[in-house]
Amino acid sequence: MDINLTLLIQSLAFFAVVLLMMKYAWPLFMAAIEERQKRIAEGLAAAERARAELRDADARVAEEIKAARQQAAEIIDRAQHQANLLLDKAREDAQAEMQRQRAAAETEIAAATARAREELSARVGELVLAGASRILQREVDASTHRRLLDELASEI
C-alpha cells in the first residue's frame, strides 16, 4: 500500500497506452464511424430524392394521360364534324342530282307531249280532210284549202 517505484511505472505505462490509442486506434474508429454516417446520410438523401422524382414522374404521367385523353377527344370531335360535313355534302349533291334529273324528265315529257299533239293535229287534219272529201264526194283541192285545213288542225 506504500507509494514506491510502481507509481512511476504505472504512470508511464498509462501514458504510453493513451498515446498508442490516440495514434493507432481512435482515428481509425472515428474515420469508419464518420464514413458510415456519411454513407447513411447520402443513402437517405438519395432515397428522398428518388421519392421526389417518383412523385414528379407520377404527376407527369398523369398530365400526359390527361393531355392524351383531351387530344383523343378532340380528334373524335373533328372526325365527327368531318363526317357530318361529308354527309351533308352528299345529301346536297343527291338533292341537286335529283332536281336535275327531274327537270330533264319534265322537259322531255313536255317535248314529247308537244310532239304528240302536233302529230295528232296533223293526223286529225288529214282525217278531217279525208272525211270532208268523202262527204262532199269530190276532190277537195288540198292546195286551195290548205289554209283552212291548217287552221282546223291548230284548233284541235
Add this chain to the structure above:
Amino acid sequence: MSGSAEQTAGGGMTEYIQHHLHNLQWRVGAGPFWIINIDTVAVTLVLMAIVLGVFILTARRATADVPGRFQAFLEMLVSAVDEFVRETFHGSSKLIAPLSLTIFVLVFLMNFMDIIPVDLLPWLGREAGLPYLRVVPTADLNTTLGMALAVFVLIQYFGLQHKGPRQFFREMFTAPFHAHGFAAVALAPVNFLLRLIEEAVRPISLSLRLFGNMYAGELIFVLIAVMTLGASLLHGLTYLMGPAQFLADFAWVLFHLLVITLQAFIFMMLTIVYLSMAAEHH
C-alpha cells in the same frame, strides 16, 4: 475459494487477510521507494496489451461497411465516449476522447480483476512459486495515483496549449479573485495558494476515490472468503457458513459489478471535466 486455507490455518484469519493484501515485491534499491510491485505492474501490462491489441487490431480492420459484431461493440464504446466528451468539452481536441476511452476501458478491466475469485490467481501463483500475488491493480494506490498524476500532467499541458503560456501563468495569480491595482498584487498569493490546492486536490481525490472503492471491494471479497477459512466437512457450522458464503459472495459480485463500472465511468468523466475546465478562460 478458500483453497489456501489449510496452509494458513495455523496463522488464522489475520495472516490470511494480510497475505492477501501483500504485493509481490522486488527491491531494486535502498529505501522504501525503490520497490516495484511486480504483480501490479504485470497485471497492468497484460491488461494494457489486451486493450491495445484488441483496439488496434479491430481499428485496422474497421470498415465503413456493415461492421462485425466486435467492431460494432467497440464502435459503440467509442461513440459513447465521443458523445460524453462532446457534451462536456466544447472545443476541438484530438486528445480528450481517446484519453477518456483508454481510462474507461483500462480502469474497468483493472477493476474487473476483482471479480475473479479472490483465491484463484494467488493459488495458481503459489503453485508457480510466487509467495504473494495481488491481482487488482486499482487496489494498489500506486496505480490509481500514477494514473491520476498522468491525468494531472495532461491537464496542465492541455491548459497551457489552449490558453497560451501568458494567459496560463497569469491566471494562476488573478483567478478566482479579480482585482485591479494594489488589490491585485495583494490577492496574487491568495489566488496562487487556492490554485495550488485546487490542482493538488484533483489527482488526490481522483486516485483515492478509485483506490478506496477497489481496496474495500477486495477486502470484502477476502472477508467473505474467510467465512469458510479452515472449514471441515466434520463441523456442523460449515453447512451453515457454506451457503451463507455463497449468498454473500453472489450479492457482493453483483453489487461490485456496478461499482467497478461506475468507478471507471467516474474516473473518465472527471478527467473530461477537469480537462474542459483547464481549457476554459477565467
